[in-house]
Amino acid sequence: MRRPRSGARRFLLYAVLCVCAAATLLPFLWLVRSALMKDGQIFKSPPEWLPSPFAWHNFGGALTAQPFGRYFLNTLTLELAIVPGVLFVGSISAFAFARLRWRGRNTVFAVLLSALMLPYAVTLVPTFIGWQYAGLVGTYVPLSLPAWLGAGQIGSIFLLRQFFLSIPRELDDAAYVDGARPWTVYWRIVLPLSRPALLVVGIFTFIGVWNDFLNPLIYLADAKRYTLSLGLAMFQGSYSAQWGYLMAASTIVILPIIVLFFLAQRHILEGITLTGLKG
Amino acid sequence: MTALATRSSRPDGRRRPRARHAVGGLARMERRWGIGLALPVVVGFVLFTVGPMIASFVISLTDWTIGGKVRWVGFGNYRAMFGSDDLFSKSLGVTLYYTLLAVPLGLAIAFGASLLLNRDVRGRGLFRVLFYLPVLVPSVASAVLWTWVYNPDFGLLNQLLRAAHLPTSQWIYSDTMAIPSLAIMSAWGFGNATVIFLAGLQGVPRHLYEAIDVDGGGAWAKFRYITVPMMTPTIFYNLVMGLIATFQVFNEAYLMTSGGPDNATLFYNYYLWRTAFSDGRLGYASALAWVLFLIVVVATALVFRSARRWVYYETGDGR
Numbered sequence: 026m027r028r029p030r031s032g033a034r035r036f037l038l039y040a041v042l043c044v045c046a047a048a049t050l051l052p053f054l055w056l057v058r059s060a061l062m063k064d065g066q067i068f069k070s071p072p073e074w075l076p077s078p079f080a081w082h083n084f085g086g087a088l089t090a091q092p093f094g095r096y097f098l099n100t101l102t103l104e105l106a107i108v109p110g111v112l113f114v115g116s117i118s119a120f121a122f123a124r125l126r127w128r129g130r131n132t133v134f135a136v137l138l139s140a141l142m143l144p145y146a147v148t149l150v151p152t153f154i155g156w157q158y159a160g161l162v163g164t165y166v167p168l169s170l171p172a173w174l175g176a177g178q179i180g181s182i183f184l185l186r187q188f189f190l191s192i193p194r195e196l197d198d199a200a201y202v203d204g205a206r207p208w209t210v211y212w213r214i215v216l217p218l219s220r221p222a223l224l225v226v227g228i229f230t231f232i233g234v235w236n237d238f239l240n241p242l243i244y245l246a247d248a249k250r251y252t253l254s255l256g257l258a259m260f261q262g263s264y265s266a267q268w269g270y271l272m273a274a275s276t277i278v279i280l281p282i283i284v285l286f287f288l289a290q291r292h293i294l295e296g297i298t299l300t301g302l303k304g
Numbered sequence: 305m306t307a308l309a310t311r312s313s314r315p316d317g318r319r320r321p322r323a324r325h326a327v328g329g330l331a332r333m334e335r336r337w338g339i340g341l342a343l344p345v346v347v348g349f350v351l352f353t354v355g356p357m358i359a360s361f362v363i364s365l366t367d368w369t370i371g372g373k374v375r376w377v378g379f380g381n382y383r384a385m386f387g388s389d390d391l392f393s394k395s396l397g398v399t400l401y402y403t404l405l406a407v408p409l410g411l412a413i414a415f416g417a418s419l420l421l422n423r424d425v426r427g428r429g430l431f432r433v434l435f436y437l438p439v440l441v442p443s444v445a446s447a448v449l450w451t452w453v454y455n456p457d458f459g460l461l462n463q464l465l466r467a468a469h470l471p472t473s474q475w476i477y478s479d480t481m482a483i484p485s486l487a488i489m490s491a492w493g494f495g496n497a498t499v500i501f502l503a504g505l506q507g508v509p510r511h512l513y514e515a516i517d518v519d520g521g522g523a524w525a526k527f528r529y530i531t532v533p534m535m536t537p538t539i540f541y542n543l544v545m546g547l548i549a550t551f552q553v554f555n556e557a558y559l560m561t562s563g564g565p566d567n568a569t570l571f572y573n574y575y576l577w578r579t580a581f582s583d584g585r586l587g588y589a590s591a592l593a594w595v596l597f598l599i600v601v602v603a604t605a606l607v608f609r610s611a612r613r614w615v616y617y618e619t620g621d622g623r
Contacts, residue, residue, distance in 0.1 A: 042420055045413075046434045052492065053437070055460045056449050072463040118345040125338035126331070133342060140353050142544075142604050144551045146573045147597045150580050150589050151359035152352060174348025182345065201330055207337035236442040238555050243581065254444040258559055261448050268452055275445040282440050290433060297496065298503035 056279075060084070060272035067268055083273035087260070090270060093277055095249070096256035103165055103252060104234050110173035111181055111230045112223055118175060119185035120211045124197055134186070141179050145239070153243060167244045168237075172230075181226045184296065188222035189215055225296030228289055235282055253278045357597070364591035370584030381591035392592070394567050395575040396599075398483065402553065402571070405487035407546040414497035414542065419531075421498070422505040432502065435495035447559035450489045451476070454560075476561050479568035486556050486569065490549075497542045504538035505531070536615045544607060551600060572596060 054074070059067055060083055061076040087093065121127075122134045156167040172178060197210050205213075216223070241255040251259065257278050264270050286293060364381055368374045385392045417435060421428050441449070453460040454475035462472040475485045512530045521529070557563050557574035576596070580589035 038420060038423060038425065042417075042425065042431055045417055045420075046431060049434055049438060049492070049495070051460065052449055052453055055453060059452065068458050070458065070463060071467045072458075072460070114344050114348075117341040121338045121341035125334045125341070127335040127338035130338060130342070133346065137345060137349055140349065142548060142600055143353065144548075144573065144596060144600060146552075146554075146576050147360065147593045147600075148353060148356035149576070150586055150593060151356035151363060153580075154359070154363075154586065155356070171348065171352050173344070174351060175345035176348040176352035207333065207341075211341075232440065236444075238442075238444050238559075239577075242558075254442050257442075257448060258444045261444075261451075261559065268455075268458075271448055272452065275448045278445045279441050282442065283437065286437075286440050294432065294436065294499055297499045 056272050056275060059268055060276045062269060064269055080269065083269040084277070087270045087274040087277065090264065091256055091260050091274075093253065093256060093274065096251050096253045099250055100235060100252045100254075103168060104231055106165060106169035107172045107234050108227055108230050110169065111175075111178050112227055114173055114175045115178055115181040115185050115226055116216065116219070116223065117211065119182050119189050120207075120215055122182070123186045123189035124192075124194075124210070124215060125207060137179055138183065141183075145177070149243075156244065162244055163246050163250070164244075165250070168240050178230075181230065184226055185219070185222055188219055192218050221292060221295070224289070224292050228285065228293055229296065231285070232282060360590045360593050363587055364594050366587045368585075368587040368590075370586065374587075377587070381588050382595070384588070385591060385595065391567065391570060391575055395570045395572045398568070398570050399550065399553070399572045402483050402487060403547065403550040405484060406490045406550055407543065409487055409491045410494050410497060410546055411539070411542055413491055414494040415501055415535075415539070417494065417498045418501035418505055421502055432495075432499060435498050437495065438492045439496045443555045444559060446489070446492075447555055450492075451560050454485055476569070477565060479564075479566045482561060482565065482568040486553075486560075489556070497546070500542060501535070501538055504535055508534045533616045537617060540611050540615045547603070547607065551596075 058074055058076060061079050061081070062073075062083075063076075063078075063080045066073055066076065066080075122130055152167075153162070156162050159166075161167055175182060192215060196214050200210050200214060236254060237252070238254045238258060241252045242258070245251060245255060248259070257274055260274050261271060365376060365378055366374050367377045367380070421431055425431065438446075454477075456462055456472070456474050456477060459475070461475065465472045473481050473485075476482045508531065512534070513526050516526045516530060519525075552573065553571045554573040554577060557569050557571045558577070561569040563570040563574050563578070572592075576589050576592045579585050579592060
């Protein structure tokens with residue numbers, strides 16, 4: 026944190042930052058502006074920025090053209106089926122890798138970590154064939170069950186492990202001297218001290234499920250089971266030139282995540298820092 | 305499970321008031337519980353990573369097509385891939401080109417922004433939040449939004465360019481501009497790397513900069529000899545994350561360009577997906593997957609090898 030010396034340099038600093046911020050925000054403004062305009066105004070050139078009148082009908086139109094309310098409930102169902110699983114399996118395995126001493130644990134962890142580099146495309150086809158043989162394509166099982174076995178969740182396990190490593194080992198030892206079992210240490214000591222990390226993993230998983238497109242695309246066929254992301258993609262397919270509708274629908278999909286972010290902003294930014302440093 | 309260990313009696317023959325673990329018993333208990341609690345993840349890894357990879361290899365030696373008979377073709381799929389499949393080399397080239405544009409662009413913007421924010425800036429928290437917002441936009445919504453931004457007639461970019469009397473572009477609808485357009489779109493999400501860079505910058509010890517002051521060095525010397533070397537681990541981390549992300553690109557190709565125009569955005573994953581789920585050629589798609597796997601292994605090895613030469617670690621042991 027160094028203080029720029031002259032006023033001119035200071036001005037330049039803020040100018041560049043504001044340009045960056047403007048470039049970041051411009052697409053959002055374009056989104057909201059288009060969502061609130063009637064078609065006649067959307068297509069005006071040069072572009073207008075203030076909707077007049079405010080056309081809320083795009084939202085109503087998008088919501089009746091496709092059942093986004095239903096997609097919303099589907100997405101929440103999926104969240105409920107996945108987030109607790111990731112928290113549970115992530116925390117017990119992170120506990121095993123960070124706080125229990127057993128031979129080979131670092132090797133096992135390194136092997137698991139290597140999966141982080143693996144593109145999902147590599148396992149895509151056989152996994153699909155497997156679920157097809159199990160007769161479960163079209164259900165939520167292929168989307169949720171793997172999370173309960175930590176598949177695709179190595180990042181979460183890594184983050185929790187990092188956090189668990191920072192808790193003083195003496196706490197565990199004291200409990201073991203008193204005759205505690207590892208389960209008690211996990212449940213009574215490590216978990217209560219790790220609320221911030223669990224919150225971060227929960228939020229990241231929530232966002233990941235919300236944003237997932239490829240898996241729902243491959244495993245969900247029945248429109249009644251679509252998630253918000255998949256529903257929006259299908260909506261784009263059938264209303265490709267209705268920009269007012271499309272922008273309204275996109276806003277509906279984006280808004281809950283933005284609200285969640287503002288509620289948990291501090292935790293999310295800390296969580297990124299936690300995963301990103303000192304591997 | 306640990307009854308024997310906990311009941312071990314003391315030399316004086318008296319039992320302790322509460323069950324305690326002898327040293328060996330504790331080690332055994334930790335081992336049992338450690339393996340037990342790690343088991344679900346290991347099972348998941350075998351079931352959803354190792355298993356599918358082996359299956360993928362076996363399937364890649366067949367001509368399995370959905371609805372057809374399965375025949376063993378040995379390495380025929382691989383020979384076809386390298387011999388006669390222009391789309392295979394095209395999709396590799398597209399992915400590589402995108403990587404070479406998107407990763408450095410994103411890193412440069414993110415690093416620059418974090419350097420600015422690391423100064424004594426009022427409202428740093430606000431800027432950090434603003435820069436992070438695009439990262440949160442679900443990729444489908446992002447694709448829909450950017451398709452509209454890149455719309456040649458009424459999109460944001462061409463409207464702005466026209467208002468400024470600058471030449472416009474066909475963006476994602478032009479075979480030369482499509483990949484650069486998608487790289488710009490991905491740079492919009494620079495905020496994630498910015499947050500990580502910023503945390504790294506705040507961890508650079510102040511006294512190193514003071515040493516440069518003592519030696520009479522200027523801002524450039526501080527940047528070149530302190531900031532950059534101290535930040536190499538963070539740069540490396542963001543580089544690896546960026547590379548992983550570019551190997552995963554699918555949604556943009558599926559939702560925005562359908563791989564076009566003229567296969568200009570035929571990303572490897574999109575080509576693989578199309579081969580498997582549109583054409584139903586599971587055997588060939590599995591061969592594509594295995595080649596991708598080998599490419600990733602080699603690329604990872606190269607990146608980590610190069611890291612030894614330019615990434616600075618205080619402890620010196622690479623971790």
